[in-house]
Amino acid sequence: MSITIVVGASSGIGQAAAIRAAEGGSGVIVTYNSNKDGAAETVSRIQEAGGTAVALPLDVGDSATFPAFRTAVEQALADTWGAQKFTGLVNNAGMGGGTLFADTTEEQLDHFYSVIFKGPYLVTQALLPLLDDGGAIVNTASNSAGTAGLSEGYSAYGSMKGAVIVLTRYLAKELSGRRIRVNSVSPGPTRTPFAGGAFEEFPEMTAQLVQRTALGRIGEPDDAGSVIAFLLSDGARWVTAQDIEVAGGFNL
Template structure:
């Protein structure tokens, strides 16, 4: 009997950490549905890269900060799953999409706070809820947090608070979905050099060097340092790992 192909849904999979996650998952034998916010061309490049690896991928547009669009997205996703894979389920849900917003606490506006909340917590919470009927039993949920939920760098009070909420939410997911054999874990990257962090690094000269000096492995992280961890959590080797926070920071601020 033919085994159903594993399919991963990766939000924010067109660039940075998400792109690397997609490629590692494909390398491990999964097909991928990746979402993008506005960079359709970059998403198409990732789809092509997956195809070169002998796997299938499609890209769908999604703004994870707009929960009102989730019903329409779910309908489109369901139709695409049926058309491309003749299934209505995904095996892995990777909640990766995010935005950056450096702001000291006294200067943080309600607009900035709400944008972070909508993308990093509310969107993750309700997209995961929408995906439950589509998520196969014995599947995986991987949520992205941050090293900033453990150590403190001024300017990220709102951002890190949302990620702290995600870590707690993930433990509840593990408990409530465990009866279906679904695991839920959090990956918490430390400082990573991507276009996500470039603005903050460029605006504060010396930050890269300082953070590298405070990291046990002596450098900043790269996207390649994260994708393999996500792929591991979606593998059979990680079937007994759930409700865990895995920090991938190279030993920042030990």
């Protein structure tokens, strides 16, 4: 039985990944922080399509809550699927926003660290005993951690996403003995709630991004969600320690 936990699935890429995983036959545990209604929508869409899903609250920025979250996951696995293990983990929760390096405060830096890197690191650690051997982990990174096409204002965000990519490789190495595959995806400019309507509000900026994208449009959540679901699936059984850029040829 395939069961996937998608951390941060109340909207955007996480929601798309959860729905795609369910379409592939997986049961899904979706997590949310403030957007409970969005998580309920994700669950509803999966159920309407004949799948099984439940939603659990999780604040990725508060590691003190992770032991209780693990207990809640154990309960959900038992109650919903009669299972003790899950097979896939997607670390997708995050935050947007950019500030120039000179203006970034220590508080902002700490917040990026706790949500983008520390949170996924410790959530994965807490859930690892429940992840079945032969399972898969997918971490959402960003092409802002790349070596070309960078935009000013993302030094903190991009650095933390870069750390996620490095962590992915180390996890792939250390968990290979359990045949657990670990990969990351790095979306480019994508129309998610993190963008806050910026693509519509600033059409000139959007046109510039489209012009820099080989395939000629802004990314949509399902572009990345579909790749995440593939990396979780048996079709990607021989893929590990990879970062897959999902950016339509941005800055190609």
